[in-house]
Amino acid sequence: MSKKLIECVPNFSEGRDQTIIDAISKSIRDTPGCTLLDVDPGKSTNRTVYTFVGCPTSIVEGALNAAKTAYQLIDMSKHTGEHPRMGALDVCPFVPIRDVTMEECVNCSKEFGKRLGEELKVPVFLYEEASTQAYRKQLKQIRQGEYEGLEKKLQDPQWAPDFGPASFVSRYGGTVTGARSFLIAYNVNILGTKEQAHRIALNVREAGRSDNEPGRLKFLKGIGWYVDEYNMAQVSMNLDNYLVTPPHIVFEECSKDARELNLAVAGSEIVGLVPLEALLMAADYYIQKENLFILDEALKVRLAIERLGLNSCSPFNPKKRIIDYMVQEDLAVSQPLAALSVKNFIEVLGSRTPAPGGGSAAAVVAAMGAALGAMTGWMTYGKKKFEALDSQMRAIIPPLDKAMKDLIPFIDADTKAFNDYIKAMGVKGAEREAAIDKALKQAINVPLSTMKISNTCWESMVEMAKVGNIASKSDLEVGAKSLETGIWGAHRNVCINLQDLKDVQFKEKTLKEANEILENARINLEKVLNILDNRKD
Incomplete structure (x- = not known):
């Protein structure tokens, strides 16, 4: 599945010397786990904005490595430029991109600030989400007076840095770091x-x-x-x-x-x-x-x-x-099964391994059912012969298109849930029972989600059977049967995993919901097929 990703956008007070700009870029690129996305230098501002991403651990290392390079190569006592600034690494925000909270980014900024202050002995200030003091929360508040006024500012107890010494380092100045939303x-x-x-x-x-x-x-x-x-x-x-x-x-x-x-x-x-x-x-x-x-x-x-x-x-x-x-991960990494060719997936499905198994296959079949329903809609929409149906197709196609896309991740999610259950079985001691219970519920919720998503398609499938392009009759029939089969397969996975669960209330509630969806699929499959069989056009 996808990994945590944070963006870091450090602004360095150098936009003219390409050697220095490239050296800072290299320090980021050479940090394991960091990917440099953009370097935007400005000559008049004498400032370069870097954009790179990484996991919470690597992003802090990348920012530190870049700061250390700036400390060695940039001399703020000689710096001029149109943009407000107070340090060699002027500001270093951390921004949540994927599967991370603002709090995690705040923690990154604090770890970065603490280490920067300790290792380089420079003053570091927190801002935005990382700051709790109203008078020094905004960047413009902290940077007021800029580099030239920093020495005097540090003598004021109200402006004691959050990290590092309250002493002026003429070569470097000071750094502001924190967490913010994407700007x-x-x-x-x-x-x-x-x-x-x-x-x-x-x-x-x-x-x-x-x-x-x-x-x-x-x-x-x-x-x-x-x-x-x-x-x-x-x-x-x-x-x-x-x-x-x-x-x-x-x-x-x-x-x-x-x-x-x-x-x-x-x-x-x-x-x-x-x-x-x-x-x-x-x-x-x-x-x-x-x-x-x-x-x-x-x-x-x-x-x-x-x-x-x-x-x-x-x-x-x-x-x-x-x-x-x-920053999109290779699909083969985040969704290894979904990224396979049909041929390779079938071969893996038929190999001497318990996963992928019926749950992953059920998600594939259900997704294909929704896809065939959407396809029938597209074979109807926008054609002059069926122009009067365009407004109906605009309402019928989207739920099928959405379900088709939403089901794809469950191909891998089902296999992951099985593997997590196997790991839980290997837990020793007092934590074993809780680990198994948690893994079992996940192994139940994944196929149950496959059923729920698939169940949203039936209203559109029935309407499509009534008015969709009759030339796609067999496609829609296969689609409806595939959707019902995917639901049936997911239902079997829910039931087999419920057997070993000790939470009786959860078991009863889940089984009731799963049985209702299964029955609804049976009824609606029959309805779709009967409508298509009785169409006269």
């Missing part, structure tokens, strides 16, 4: 002046024009500027919480203000990487707004790119700009 750097292109772009920024940014006149969008920081390279102005923004204020809402709000000023919007730009979820949110917004019917993920991403105009400044390549795609 999206997002710019909307305006065919106008810097002042007009800034006027829009004042309208939308959370701070607004003043405390008495706040802006419209939460968790948004923004200014207006002019980019000579693009020959146009931009509303340049940081989206601190894209779940609350996503790019598409920002784009629409900026566009509305631009229209009121009789200005043209020429697309937008994402700087660095972006979570897939943000683009899928945009796609869903435009799908609903324009009454579109798109289920395929790649097409949704394409729609978001087009509607937001993300190709306006430079080509937006999803494989290189969407962080989920860049």
